[in-house]
Amino acid sequence: MTKFGVGAILILILAIDVNRISSQAIDVDQTVLELPPPDGPYAIGTTALVLSDTLRHRELLVTAWYPCTTPASVAAPYADKRTAAELATEWELQPGFERRVRTHAWPQAAISKDGPFPVVFWEHGSGVVPATYTTLAEGLASHGYVVVATNHPPDSLIAVYPDGHELKAQPYWPLNADRRTQGVAIGKFAEDVLVADVRFVLDQFQELNAHDNFWRGHLDFAKVGIVGHSMGGTTAALATKEERRISVGVNLDGSTFPGMNADVRPIELHKPLLFMATEEHASDPNSKAREYIGSEANTYYVVVSGNDHMSFSDKRLLQARFSSKPSSGKLIYEHALLSLELTRSLVQEFLDKYLKGKLAPELDVLVRVDRK
Numbered sequence: 001m002t003k004f005g006v007g008a009i010l011i012l013i014l015a016i017d018v019n020r021i022s023s024q025a026i027d028v029d030q031t032v033l034e035l036p037p038p039d040g041p042y043a044i045g046t047t048a049l050v051l052s053d054t055l056r057h058r059e060l061l062v063t064a065w066y067p068c069t070t071p072a073s074v075a076a077p078y079a080d081k082r083t084a085a086e087l088a089t090e091w092e093l094q095p096g097f098e099r100r101v102r103t104h105a106w107p108q109a110a111i112s113k114d115g116p117f118p119v120v121f122w123e124h125g126s127g128v129v130p131a132t133y134t135t136l137a138e139g140l141a142s143h144g145y146v147v148v149a150t151n152h153p154p155d156s157l158i159a160v161y162p163d164g165h166e167l168k169a170q171p172y173w174p175l176n177a178d179r180r181t182q183g184v185a186i187g188k189f190a191e192d193v194l195v196a197d198v199r200f201v202l203d204q205f206q207e208l209n210a211h212d213n214f215w216r217g218h219l220d221f222a223k224v225g226i227v228g229h230s231m232g233g234t235t236a237a238l239a240t241k242e243e244r245r246i247s248v249g250v251n252l253d254g255s256t257f258p259g260m261n262a263d264v265r266p267i268e269l270h271k272p273l274l275f276m277a278t279e280e281h282a283s284d285p286n287s288k289a290r291e292y293i294g295s296e297a298n299t300y301y302v303v304v305s306g307n308d309h310m311s312f313s314d315k316r317l318l319q320a321r322f323s324s325k326p327s328s329g330k331l332i333y334e335h336a337l338l339s340l341e342l343t344r345s346l347v348q349e350f351l352d353k354y355l356k357g358k359l360a361p362e363l364d365v366l367v368r369v370d371r372k
Contacts, residue, residue, distance in 0.1 A: 033321040034102040035078075035135050035314070036340060040142030042067035045109030046076045047214075050161060051204045053197075060197060061151040061159050063130050065141035066218070067117060068109035076105045079131040082166060086158045088324075090127065091315060097322040104138050111218045114144070118223035118355045119205065121198060121239075121246075122149035123232030125254075125313070127157050127169055132313045133229065139344040145351065146219055150201050152194055155231060186231075187257030194235040198226065199243060221245065223355040227347060229312045230254050237292045241269050248354040250274045250347055252312040253281055256291040266291060272298040274350040274363075276343065278307050298354070300363055302346060304339065311339040 038044060045068030051060045077098060079087065084098035120140055124130050130137075130149035137147045151159045154170040161167075172193075173185035202224070208215040225248040228236030233254020240249030248271060256267055273294045282303040293299070310316060316336030349360040 032100045032102060033317060035104060035138065035317070036337060036344075038104055038138045038142030040139065040144065042112060042114075042142050042144060043071045043109070044068060044105040044138050044141045045071075045107075045111065046103075046105035047108055051201060053200050056196065056200070058197070058200075059161065060201060061161065062201060063149045063151075065105055065137045065147040065149075067112040067114065067141060067144055067146075068106060069112050070109060072106035072109050074107075075103050076107045077101075078103055078134060079129070080160055082160045083129055083131065083158055086168070087129070087132070087318075090157060091319060092324045093318055093322045094324050097318065100322070101318075103134055105134075105141070111146075111214070115146075115218045116209075116220035117144050117146045117218060118225065118351070119219050119221065120145045120147050120351060121201065121224070121226040121236075122147050123194070123198070123226065123228030123235045123239075124149065124152070124156060125228075125230030125232050126155050128313065128315075129156050129158065132315060135314050135317070135340050136227075136312075136344050136347065140348060140351070143348055143352070144356075148201060148205060150197055152197055155189070155194065183257040187234075190231065190234050190238060190257065194231070195239050195242060198235065198239045198246075202243070202245060223247065225249065225351050225355055227351075228252065228254060230309065237267065237269070237273065237275075240271050240273065241267060246271075248272045248351065250276070250350060251292060252276050252343070252347075253278055253309055255281070266293045268292075269294040269299075272350070272354045274300045274302065274347065276302045276304065276312070276346065278309055278311075279303060279305055280308075300350065304342065306335070307339055311336065312343055314340070 044065055046063065046065050048061065048063045051062055078101035079098045087093060088095055088097060122130065122133060122137055124133065130151055137149060140147050153159045153167040154172060157169050159167045172189050173182040205219060206221055209217065209219040224246050226236040226239050226246050227250040229252040231254060233251035234256065236249045237251045237254065240246050251273065253276060269292055273292055275292060316332060320333035320336055346362060349363050352358040353360040
């Protein structure tokens with residue numbers, strides 16, 4: 001258990017240590033929140049569009065982050081007013097918090113001509129929205145990825161469309177059924193709706209890459225990955241398994257369904273997979289974070305000590321700065337900052353290794369081989 005190497009399923013157990021955060025990294029202004037600065041060589045552009053799937057009667061809001069050339073004069077807002085209001089209610093944040101969040105992306109900036117760039121699809125968890133992963137998306141875009149995040153109603157908290165109409169979260173499982181029956185329904189939704197959404201958005205971006213003036217020639221569809229959190233992690237793993245155009249997947253604390261119950265059913269993958277889990281998830285005797293089984297040499301299970309399920313999103317940063325209730329904000333902020341920094345680093349290394357052929361020092365050196 002102490003030998004280092006990559007010859008078996010890889011286990012990386014990391015503890016959050018707030019002392020690792022440099023004084024320069026800590027945001028000392030308590031009236032605003034500047035998201036953690038991306039550390040890649042590219043400035044970041046962002047844009048949003050609506051994709052209409054007429055065959056399935058679905059309209060999908062899509063946000064993209066990408067390497068850009070000349071930044072705009074004003075950074076992109078964190079979220080629109082109505083979306084932010086829903087988040088404030090759900091997460092007990094101060095009203096209007098979004099006006100005090102500083103992003104690092106520039107609306108409608110031209111895409112860098114250094115491409116074509118690998119494409120990473122980003123899948124949100126249930127009851128949130130793509131904006132709540134801005135820190136991680138900006139980080140990847142700064143390192144030369146085009147990140148495409150789809151809002152999936154009714155699994156998202158809210159989808160606010162350009163024409164003003166909105167769709168809010170609604171249960172798509174039988175409310176009064178037993179837990180296993182609910183799990184089966186949730187799994188069916190993942191297969192029939194969410195993975196289908198991924199395929200549709202992938203199709204549409206291939207068309208844009210071929211014909212659209214803004215996107216043409218900037219996307220490398222020979223190098224496609226997918227990252228998801230919670231329900232989005234489930235979607236990412238299933239899409240990796242089922243969609244031939246996706247080469248690599250990252251699952252951030254997402255289970256199979258009904259994997260939350262005693263009848264967990266491992267899903268076999270034949271592609272590289274990074275599974276980052278909380279200690280609670282990893283210690284569950286019914287799963288032990290082994291819902292997805294891949295090749296021994298390229299399946300990574302990372303358990304971050306001290307993380308909770310929402311540490312893979314911006315939620316804890318937002319709560320530390322804008323909670324409507326008293327809290328030990330500085331300590332929560334420091335922990336949230338390091339957690340996101342760690343997640344961003346490992347996800348990027350994993351994607352760099354399998355989509356760009358680069359080294360992954362933290363994944364491939366600081367690992368412990370699981371011989372169980």
